[in-house]
Amino acid sequence: MSTLIMEESRPINAFHPDDGSYTAYPTTTVDVQIKGLQIPPPPEGWQVCVHVGLTRHEAEHAEIGIISVAKVGIGPSVTFDPWETAAYGQILGFKVGAYARHGAVRGWWLWQLWQT
Numbered sequence: 001m002s003t004l005i006m007e008e009s010r011p012i013n014a015f016h017p018d019d020g021s022y023t024a025y026p027t028t029t030v031d032v033q034i035k036g037l038q039i040p041p042p043p044e045g046w047q048v049c050v051h052v053g054l055t056r057h058e059a060e061h062a063e064i065g066i067i068s069v070a071k072v073g074i075g076p077s078v079t080f081d082p083w084e085t086a087a088y089g090q091i092l093g094f095k096v097g098a099y100a101r102h103g104a105v106r107g108w109w110l111w112q113l114w115q116t
Contacts, residue, residue, distance in 0.1 A: 002047075002114045006036040009110035011055075012064065014098035026097030027105075029067065033093040036113055041072060041090065048091040049112045059103030067095040 014027035034048055052064050065083020070076065072090040080087075083097060096109045 002116050005046075005113045005115050007110065007112040008032075008035065009108055012052075012096055012098045012107050012109060013104070014062075014064075014100040014107075015104045016059070016100045016102060018060075018102040023099075023101050026063075026067070026099045028098045030096045030109065031093065032096065032109065032111065034091060034111060034113065037092065041092070045116055047089060047114045047116055049114065050087045050091060050094050050109070051111075052085055052096055052107060052109045054105065054107045057100070057103070057105040059100040059105050061099070061101040062103070062105035063097075063099040064105070064107035065097060067097045069094040 012030055016023045016027055052066055054064050066080055066087050067083055068077040068079045069087050069091050070093045098105055098107050
């Protein structure tokens with residue numbers, strides 16, 4: 001049986017004007033560190049679940065996703081191409097990206113720390 005220890009969520013917004021200018025990809029990024037982990041974390045018995053999603057978009061094209069995660073024992077980070085909408089494991093932090101092409105997008109990210 002798993003027990004939820006802690007969770008955190010926040011919105012993420014991205015915008016690009018419809019003025020014909022170049023749109024960088026991603027439009028907005030957020031780096032998140034998992035709070036509440038003892039450092040160094042125990043070798044087993046815990047897992048972090050990360051999820052992202054779009055709540056509203058008024059853009060020609062919109063995306064949100066997990067760009068990368070930093071996991072225990074894997075090195076600096078694991079990069080996702082294409083972006084992922086969920087990640088699981090012994091995650092210490094992650095980067096979320098949002099992209100809006102000609103308009104605005106609003107999304108969210110959520111992480112949960114579970115004791116397994």
